[in-house]
Amino acid sequence: MTRVKYTTNLDAELLRLAKEKAEQCDMDGANAVIEAALRVYFANCSTQVWEKTMQGGWIKKMIVRPGQVIFESIRVRKVKARYNPKYFTDEVLAPKGWTKVWKMKQG
Incomplete structure:
Protein backbone atom coordinates (compact mmCIF):
# COMPACT_ATOMS: atom_id res chain seq x y z
CA MET A 1 0.00 0.00 0.00
CA THR A 2 1.24 3.47 -0.78
CA ARG A 3 1.94 5.63 2.24
CA VAL A 4 0.85 9.27 2.21
CA LYS A 5 1.57 12.04 4.69
CA TYR A 6 -1.52 13.12 6.60
CA THR A 7 -1.69 15.51 9.54
CA THR A 8 -4.54 15.95 11.97
CA ASN A 9 -5.33 16.89 15.54
CA LEU A 10 -5.77 14.01 17.98
CA ASP A 11 -6.83 13.91 21.59
CA ALA A 12 -3.59 14.22 23.57
CA GLU A 13 -4.46 11.28 25.83
CA LEU A 14 -5.13 8.99 22.84
CA LEU A 15 -1.83 9.95 21.27
CA ARG A 16 -0.01 9.28 24.55
CA LEU A 17 -1.64 5.85 24.82
CA ALA A 18 -0.73 5.07 21.20
CA LYS A 19 2.90 6.00 21.84
CA GLU A 20 3.01 3.83 24.98
CA LYS A 21 1.46 0.87 23.15
CA ALA A 22 3.91 1.25 20.27
CA GLU A 23 6.81 1.21 22.70
CA GLN A 24 5.46 -1.85 24.58
CA CYS A 25 4.89 -3.81 21.37
CA ASP A 26 8.10 -2.73 19.62
CA MET A 27 6.15 -0.99 16.86
CA ASP A 28 7.31 1.92 14.70
CA GLY A 29 5.64 4.67 16.72
CA ALA A 30 2.10 5.89 17.27
CA ASN A 31 1.32 5.82 13.54
CA ALA A 32 1.60 2.02 13.52
CA VAL A 33 -0.92 1.79 16.37
CA ILE A 34 -3.28 4.23 14.63
CA GLU A 35 -3.02 2.26 11.36
CA ALA A 36 -3.77 -1.00 13.21
CA ALA A 37 -6.81 0.62 14.84
CA LEU A 38 -8.09 1.84 11.47
CA ARG A 39 -7.65 -1.65 9.96
CA VAL A 40 -9.69 -3.17 12.80
CA TYR A 41 -12.34 -0.49 12.37
CA PHE A 42 -12.70 -1.01 8.62
CA ALA A 43 -12.65 -4.80 9.00
CA ASN A 44 -15.57 -4.63 11.45
CA CYS A 45 -17.55 -1.46 10.70
Missing part, protein backbone atom coordinates in the same frame (compact mmCIF):
# COMPACT_ATOMS: atom_id res chain seq x y z
CA SER A 46 -20.14 -3.31 8.60
CA THR A 47 -20.56 -6.14 11.13
CA GLN A 48 -23.89 -6.44 12.93
CA VAL A 49 -24.49 -8.51 16.08
CA TRP A 50 -28.01 -9.64 16.96
CA GLU A 51 -29.12 -11.47 20.12
CA LYS A 52 -32.38 -13.10 21.16
CA THR A 53 -33.16 -14.42 24.64
CA MET A 54 -34.70 -17.89 24.60
CA GLN A 55 -36.52 -19.97 27.21
CA GLY A 56 -34.33 -21.61 29.82
CA GLY A 57 -31.79 -18.79 29.83
CA TRP A 58 -30.21 -19.53 26.44
CA ILE A 59 -29.11 -16.66 24.24
CA LYS A 60 -29.07 -16.99 20.46
CA LYS A 61 -26.43 -14.77 18.90
CA MET A 62 -26.09 -13.95 15.22
CA ILE A 63 -23.07 -12.13 13.78
CA VAL A 64 -23.69 -10.76 10.29
CA ARG A 65 -20.60 -9.86 8.23
CA PRO A 66 -20.38 -9.26 4.49
CA GLY A 67 -20.46 -12.75 2.93
CA GLN A 68 -20.77 -14.58 6.26
CA VAL A 69 -23.30 -15.20 9.02
CA ILE A 70 -22.29 -16.86 12.30
CA PHE A 71 -24.84 -18.37 14.71
CA GLU A 72 -24.00 -19.06 18.36
CA SER A 73 -25.97 -20.49 21.26
CA ILE A 74 -24.92 -19.26 24.67
CA ARG A 75 -26.19 -20.90 27.85
CA VAL A 76 -24.97 -18.35 30.36
CA ARG A 77 -23.38 -14.93 30.03
CA LYS A 78 -21.41 -13.75 33.02
CA VAL A 79 -19.51 -10.48 33.04
CA LYS A 80 -16.86 -9.93 35.69
CA ALA A 81 -16.01 -6.32 36.42
CA ARG A 82 -13.37 -7.17 39.02
CA TYR A 83 -10.94 -10.00 38.41
CA ASN A 84 -7.29 -10.93 38.85
CA PRO A 85 -5.60 -10.74 35.40
CA LYS A 86 -2.99 -13.37 36.32
CA TYR A 87 -5.72 -16.05 36.11
CA PHE A 88 -6.55 -15.12 32.50
CA THR A 89 -3.16 -15.52 30.79
CA ASP A 90 -2.29 -17.95 27.96
CA GLU A 91 -0.18 -20.01 30.35
CA VAL A 92 -3.08 -20.54 32.76
CA LEU A 93 -5.98 -20.95 30.33
CA ALA A 94 -4.47 -23.24 27.64
CA PRO A 95 -3.75 -26.16 30.04
CA LYS A 96 -7.35 -25.91 31.22
CA GLY A 97 -8.65 -26.60 27.70
CA TRP A 98 -9.36 -23.04 26.55
CA THR A 99 -8.47 -22.22 22.94
CA LYS A 100 -7.68 -18.66 21.89
CA VAL A 101 -9.68 -18.00 18.74
CA TRP A 102 -8.84 -14.33 18.20
CA LYS A 103 -6.32 -11.76 19.33
CA MET A 104 -5.69 -8.37 17.79
CA LYS A 105 -2.53 -8.34 15.66
CA GLN A 106 0.34 -6.38 17.12
CA GLY A 107 1.99 -4.51 14.27
